[in-house]
Amino acid sequence: MSHDYSIDPNNLPEDPSRVTAEGKMKHLGLWMFLGGETVLFASLFGTYIALKDSTAGGPTTQDLYGLELVFLMTLLLLTSSLTSVYAIYHMKNNNFKQMQLWFGITGLLGLGFLACEIYEFAHYITDYGFTFRSSAFGSAFYTLVGFHGGHVIFGLSWLIVLMVRNAKRGLDTYNAAKYNTFALYWHFIDVVWVFIFTVVYLMGMVS
Amino acid sequence: MTNNTTSNKAEAYRKQESKDEMKKQLISFGMMIAFTIIAFALVGTDVIQGSFLTILLFVLAFVQMMFQFLYFMHMKDKGHAEASGIIYGGFWVTFLVMLGLGVISWW
Numbered sequence: 001m002s003h004d005y006s007i008d009p010n011n012l013p014e015d016p017s018r019v020t021a022e023g024k025m026k027h028l029g030l031w032m033f034l035g036g037e038t039v040l041f042a043s044l045f046g047t048y049i050a051l052k053d054s055t056a057g058g059p060t061t062q063d064l065y066g067l068e069l070v071f072l073m074t075l076l077l078l079t080s081s082l083t084s085v086y087a088i089y090h091m092k093n094n095n096f097k098q099m100q101l102w103f104g105i106t107g108l109l110g111l112g113f114l115a116c117e118i119y120e121f122a123h124y125i126t127d128y129g130f131t132f133r134s135s136a137f138g139s140a141f142y143t144l145v146g147f148h149g150g151h152v153i154f155g156l157s158w159l160i161v162l163m164v165r166n167a168k169r170g171l172d173t174y175n176a177a178k179y180n181t182f183a184l185y186w187h188f189i190d191v192v193w194v195f196i197f198t199v200v201y202l203m204g205m206v207s
Numbered sequence: 208m209t210n211n212t213t214s215n216k217a218e219a220y221r222k223q224e225s226k227d228e229m230k231k232q233l234i235s236f237g238m239m240i241a242f243t244i245i246a247f248a249l250v251g252t253d254v255i256q257g258s259f260l261t262i263l264l265f266v267l268a269f270v271q272m273m274f275q276f277l278y279f280m281h282m283k284d285k286g287h288a289e290a291s292g293i294i295y296g297g298f299w300v301t302f303l304v305m306l307g308l309g310v311i312s313w314w
Contacts, residue, residue, distance in 0.1 A: 011214060014221060018286070031290040038297030046308035071247050078243065082236045085279055089229055093222075187279045191272050198268040202250045206260055
């Protein structure tokens with residue numbers, strides 16, 4: 001029954017997402033998933049590093065990349081990571097409205113990031129003719145960066161479903177765990193981006 | 208009545224704790240922004256070049272990642288032993304993959 005999960009406002013649990021056994025399992029399960037994601041992205045990064053100079057006469061990393069857009073994207077994603085920290089802070093204080101608000105801002109920032117990435121890819125394709133099939137570098141680039149972008153799309157869909165489904169329900173110990181696992185996933189997306197801007201863009205402009 | 212006072216005290220303590228936590232997280236955010244700006248500035252201005260720059264960029268990224276894991280994702284808090292083990296295991300695999308593919312393609 002739903003009232004089994006309700007939070008007593010006079011006796012707040014320290015972390016509502018980890019009160020129930022199910023919540024604890026969700027938390028552990030998400031970390032296991034992130035361990036697997038680490039290995040997935042490790043292999044994609046390794047492939048990219050091995051193939052980044054195989055341009056087959058097409059555009060090279062130095063022809064393509066620009067610092068400004070990547071910097072903007074980094075700020076958007078990093079800030080969205082902070083706003084989800086705020087959301088979790090309000091979750092722990094049992095303030096559902098503030099939590100929804102900050103998760104909403106997180107989603108908008110994520111959407112901004114995604115728009116920049118779509119613009120970037122469109123720019124490479126139309127202005128440079130640089131596609132997935134251009135070269136081994138092209139395949140490795142779009143696979144790695146596209147996989148990250150796909151994670152952002154998935155995260156945004158997840159967030160929208162969570163926020164809409166629970167809009168009238170309020171916060172309880174059942175859905176707190178769901179919000180918390182989303183926040184962890186979103187932070188992880190930002191961690192992956194830190195390595196993308198370092199390994200792909202910054203190092204691509206140096207060498 | 209006494210019961211209520213104790214729970215108020217516990218509540219106040221908990222609030223203070225999450226306030227301190229928030230302060231640490233805000234400092235982490237500031238550091239991450241600073242490291243990001245340093246990394247972009249290093250590449251944009253060409254003050255350092257070559258493999259030293261590559262190593263420096265990696266170090267900056269690694270420190271940022273640890274801020275994210277330890278403070279934003281609470282990996283430093285109690286009850287995160289399994290989570291830490293899983294993530295450090297992931298780091299080890301990443302290291303092996305990089306080493307393996309790096310040696311194959313660049314040596």
